[in-house]
Amino acid sequence: MAPDTDTGADQHITEVGGTGVPIPGDDVDTDQILPAKFMKEVTFDNMADYLFYDARRDDDGEFNDHPLNRFEGASIAVVNSNFGCGSSREHAPQAMMRWGIDGVIGESYAEIFRDNCKSLGIPAVTTDHETVVELQEWIEANPDGDVEIDVEAKTVTYGDTTIDVDIDGAMREALVDGIWDTTALMYSNRSKVDATVDGLPYVEGDD
Amino acid sequence: MSEGTLYDEVWEKHKVTELPNGQDQLFIGLHLVHEVTSPQAFGMLRERDLDVAYPDRTFATTDHIAPTEAEKRERPLADDQAEEMLSALERNTSESGITFFGFESGKQGITHVVAPELGLSQPGMTVACGDSHTATHGAFGSIGVGIGTSQIRDVLATGCIAADKQKVRRIEVEGELGEGVYAKDVIMKVIQDLGVDGGVGHVYEYGGPAIEALDMEGRLAVCNMSIEGGARAGYVNPDETTYEYLRGREYVPEGEAFEERKAYWESIRSDDDAEYDDVVTVDADGIDPMVTWGINPGQVIEITDRVPHPDDFEARTDREAAEQALDHMAIDPGQSMVGYDVDVAFLGTCTNGRLSDFAEAAKVLEGHTVDEGVRALAVPGSETVRQQCEERGIDETFINAGFQWRRAGCSMCLAMNDDALEGDEVCASSSNRNFIGRQGSKDGRTVLMSPAMVAAAAVEGEVVDARDYLDDEPAGGAGGVEEVAD
Incomplete structure (x- = not known):
């Protein structure tokens, strides 16, 4: 029977938006985003519960004033530089997505984190430090205000302001054209893979 | 654009086609699998009714959740979640025809220790694993990349990933390392110079006299921490050191076939006139042992230096990061790390869990005992390493000194098993990340250092310069690990 490589992950993602949440700090690592102790589950189903688990709680285990506690229901995270560095765990963007994040605006991202966002259909756009800080402050002042990412036009709109942003070319193409499900895409190239493999002296008797 | 580098050569050989979004479809010649990041991926495969395309190019072991106390490795594991992860991996690999190195195999261990020592990692390969430390395998002159679960x-x-070709930065490491200074110190020096995000968008090609003088275990430690510098991959061009290490290992061909394979390995070396996107020189001549003082691996100094003041940093964000680090570590600017109290000593991991690491630490421990206030764990990177240490009596040195001698796993590097910091304990650690909460306690504090430095800290109960313990050693120890690398 023909394998089902079409799983609905072929959605065209041209715009995402909603209220925002600032997550300030450079080099926010994936151990903070999703502490390792919560990776002992064989599915991603519960990951939203563990998002920034330690950072969001005080010593008594009660919620503190972490932005994720103050901006519940937000769809757009606004972060600083080298966000998502460290461990490759997809658990981190999975937790963000399952918590409700549909898009990220930041100064820069660690590469594996950005790749993982692409795999999940989460646009991760970039702009300069001052613009990010301005947007973070605007969200603090306008918790109910909408922040819209236009992936196709490469802009972000909040309040009366529209700014140009950057997005990795491959990520933009994949999201806008609905080809971010790379399994389906690459599965259709099997005969070409065989040809590549034939040229590799270390692969013997491949199937 | 780079041209004629090993990265270019290996990329071209593994490139299947260009995808519609401009990325390349890249064949992965060695896929390493462990229990934590794979069960969801196998689940997705089942949902789509897809089979594993290249089971013969896929190898699995269990490391992240592996209990390191012998009695806790009996099945079912006491931790239900760990047992579920391990069982899922056993089922997934057996159903797919993937070789699995479990507890009973005698070869279980950390993926990035196991694959090199079995000869699975070879020059000119592409290697992928759902773990950011996959760059380790670049020590052989391969492209190793950490990937997420969807990848x-x-x-x-499909046997492939969709990938963007990176820029290639040649890092020329000059100088000679003194006694008691190791590959770990070299890579921490590189990260100190280039920053934790300096490598974003780049692959690091490590070269120069200080790198070429390293044995394979040293090169593995250097490449391992590429990701801590923001580079997804890092590699060293293969040379005689590489080929001699590989000769005779289980998955390496023998005789005529070895020579044929070696011709391929030679062919993918960077050309003498290769072009790099940029070249950076790092001076490692006469550096002192490195220790971290903060909460990312870039917050690091030579042991003879002082903890910097936040005002020493130009960027506001670096100043803020330094303030946060000083606060978390409860340390003052201008202070020396020498004398910083240590509660736990942890020796092991994919960075420093190999035979030479334990051998060097044992030199420090010989004739000494662990401070009574210190909990000291020695966790071999693999069961093979454990056996090698035990054959040489290295385990006895650790046990006599007061270390707990454990079985193989990731252990307290990220505390997914029972090995974790408690409260605000300070850990002298041979691991790779000093992130807040990394070792299992959100108030825990990590000081990264070489294995010899961990051993010395265990003895003193505080951070010290391990060279004080190596002074009475006969000369010629620093590179003397060849005799034990079998």
Whole structure:
């Protein structure tokens, strides 16, 4: 029977938006985003519960004033530089997505984190430090205000302001054209893979 | 654009086609799988009714959740979640025809220790694993990349990843290392110079006299921490050191076939006139042992230096990061790390869990005992390493000194098993990340250092310069690990 490589992950993602949440700090690592102790589950189903688990709680285990506690229901995270560095765990963007994040605006991202966002259909756009800080402050002042990412036009709109942003070319193409499900895409190239493999002296008797 | 580098050569050989979004479809020649990031990927495969495309190019072991106390490795594991992860991996690999190195195999251990020592990692390969430390395998002159779970699904189903070609930065490491200074110190020096995000968008090609003088275990430690510098991959061009290390290992061909394979390995070396996107020189001549003082691996100094003041940093964000680090570590600017109290000593991991690491630490421990206030764990990177240490009596040195001698696993590097910091304990650690909460306690504090430095800290109960313990050693120890690398 023909394998089902079409799983609905072929959605065209041209715009995402909603209220925002600032997550300030450079080099926010994936151990903070999703502490390792919560990776002992064989599915991603519960990951939203563990998002920034330690950072969001005080010593008594009660919620503190972490932005994720103050901006519940937000769809757009606004972060600083080298966000998502460290461990490759997809658990981190999975937790963000399952918590409700549909898009990220930041100064820069660690590469594996950005790749993982692409795999999940989460646009991760970039702009300069001052613009990010301005947007973070605007969200603090306008918790109910909408922040819209236009992936196709490469802009972000909040309040009366529209700014140009950057997005990795491959990520933009994949999201806008609905080809971010790379399994389906690459599965259709099997005969070409065989040809590549034939040229590799270390692969013997491949199937 | 780079041209004629090993990265270019290996990329071209593994490139299947260009995808519609401009990325390349890249064949993965070695896929390493462990229990934590793979079960969801196998689940996705089942949902789509897809098979594993290249089971013969896929190898699995268990490391992250592996209990390191012998009695806790009996099945079912006491930790239900750990047992579920391990069982899922056993089922997934057996159903797919993937070789699995479990507890009973005698070869279980950390993926990035196991694959090199079995000869699975070879020059000119592409290596992927759902773990950011996959760059380790670049020590052989391969391209090793850490991937997320959706990409694991891609590799399982198609043998490929969708990838962007990176820029290539040649890092020329000059100088000679003194006694008691190791590969770990070199890579921490590189990260100190280039920053934790300096490598974003780049692959690091490590070269120069200080790198070429390293044995394979040293090169593995250097490449391992590429990701801590923001580079997804890092590599060293293969040379005689590489080929001699590989000769005779289980998955390496013998005789005529070895020579044929070696011709391929030679062919992918960077050309003498290769072009790099940029070249950076790092001076490692006469550096002192490195220790971290903060909460990322870039917050690091030589042991003879002082903890910097936040005002020493130009960027506001670096100043803020330094303030946060000083606060978390409860340390003052201008202070020396020498004398910083240590509660736990942890020796092991994919960075420093190999035979030479334990051998060097044992030199420090010989004739000394662990401070009574210190909990000291020695966790071999693999069961093979454990056996090698035990054959040489290295385990006895550790046990006599007061270390707990454990079985193989990731252990307290990220505390997914029972090995974790408690409260605000300070850990002298041979691991790779000093992030807040990394070792299992959100108030825990990590000081990264070489294995010899961990051993010395265990003895003193505080951070010290391990060279004080090596002074009475006969000369010629620093590179003397060849005799034990079998």
